[in-house]
Amino acid sequence: MSSQSILRALPFIAILLVIVVDLVSGPGVGFLPLLTLGPTFASVAGGVRRTALVGLLALVICIPLAVYDGLLGRPQNNLTIAAIIGVTAASMLASRLRNRRERELANVRLVAEAAQRVLLRPVPRRAGDLRVALSYTSAAAEAQIGGDLYEVVTTPEGVRILIGDVQGKGLEAVETAAWVLGAFREAAYDQSELSAVVERVETSLARHLSGEKFVTAILAEVHDGEISLLNCGHPAPLVLLRDGGVHFAEPQEEALPLGLGALGSPRPKPHRVPFGDGDQILFYTDGVVEARDRQGRFYPLAERAHLLRGADPQMALDELRADLLRHVGGPFPDDAAMLLLRRHPG
Known part of the structure; x- marks a missing residue:
């Protein structure tokens, strides 16, 4: 009952x-x-x-x-x-x-929610030699809407990806997400270097954020046989190699989230991770790894990576989402976004 x-x-x-x-x-x-x-x-x-x-x-x-x-x-x-x-x-x-x-x-x-749907437009299911799958689980009706954001764009420099999470909840978080997405969509086409894209987003946030608000994010750029990752205080993505290996792509150096550039910390540098044919990489927000079951245990994402080995990326990601919901066993306390890239031969 x-x-x-x-x-x-x-x-x-x-x-x-x-x-x-x-x-x-x-x-x-x-x-x-x-x-x-x-x-x-x-x-x-x-x-x-x-x-x-x-x-x-x-x-x-x-x-x-x-x-x-x-x-x-x-x-x-x-x-x-x-x-x-x-x-x-x-x-x-x-x-x-x-x-x-x-x-x-x-x-x-x-x-x-209406503003969030406008901001988070559907991502392309194919981008170059990539197949893209997306899952977004909204928080419980009792919780305030979160500021999770994501984007996939094809630019002259290749496919670029953004996933992030705005500090805070409600309309203010959605407004901040709008600034981040707008700055990224523009800079992703204009800037040749991924680090320059981050600087453009940082500059935009500096004009609009107040206090100590911030946004954790990962920006990525796909190359031949590898992927560049630029991590701004966000949970590390999960890499699933074709040969069965699984590991988190931890950044080589710690970096502050976006919006905290005024503190004087050096901006992160992109690091490259092997990403060949048949490999996958899962980007996600903290609502995934911080989801707890009734005993207070966090969701073991790496242990569930085998669920992403299915033939169809979207169906595989949907299966992972279903497993996440079973783990929680009730309404989600926070939004949870997952973005899966799978590389196929061109």
Whole structure:
């Protein structure tokens, strides 16, 4: 039974328990004031009308129980009836305010999701001799929308890739993602060096970010037989070699995320990783490796790499996503993006 179903049943369970306890205890004890628990619990998950109906039910049940307890017409019972009416009215007001707040939050989330869909346009399924697969899992409805971002573009210098994660949540994170994607899409075509692309993105963020906001990211450029990676504080991609080898492409030097260039740290330098025919590389955001199961264990991505060996890259990535969802066993607390590149003979 879901938590929502339990909350909806809770008012009736509370009223039933009061009836049973009052009947078992017998006259003279008087548990009738506890009938106010019904409308109180109803306001947590129900609407105004449902709360009113539960309050009316509690009021109706109060009468025969008062007769059974010998309290009908006495001041004590009159106070109980007044308490039920008062608590029901207050619960109806609370339910109305809660529903209004939930609608406002839902509208804000819809706006953020619409903006995110516009920003994260579909990536090409083929780019040169690459086959591309994408998976994006949104956070739970209760969580704020994240700032995960990705892009694949074919430029005069070759195929260039970006994957990143904006610090923070909500519309502000989506706005920052827009600046990063806009700067990357423009610089990826204009700049001949991958490091120059990073500098353009950094310059754009410096004009728009405030405080200590930042974006972790990896920029990549595909070459013959290898791939250049420029890591800005992002989780290292997972490389799956054709011969069965699996390893994380850790950067040769640590680098700060984008947006923190003002701290004076030297910018990262691209490092090259072998990437031949039949090899794969999986880019992902931290929502993947930080996903926990019910025992608090992180998702073992490297151990699940065999799931990506399927014939079709998209189907293989979908299988990995399904395994990730089984590992979590419930709603995702954070967005999780995965971008898989598989190299095929030209």
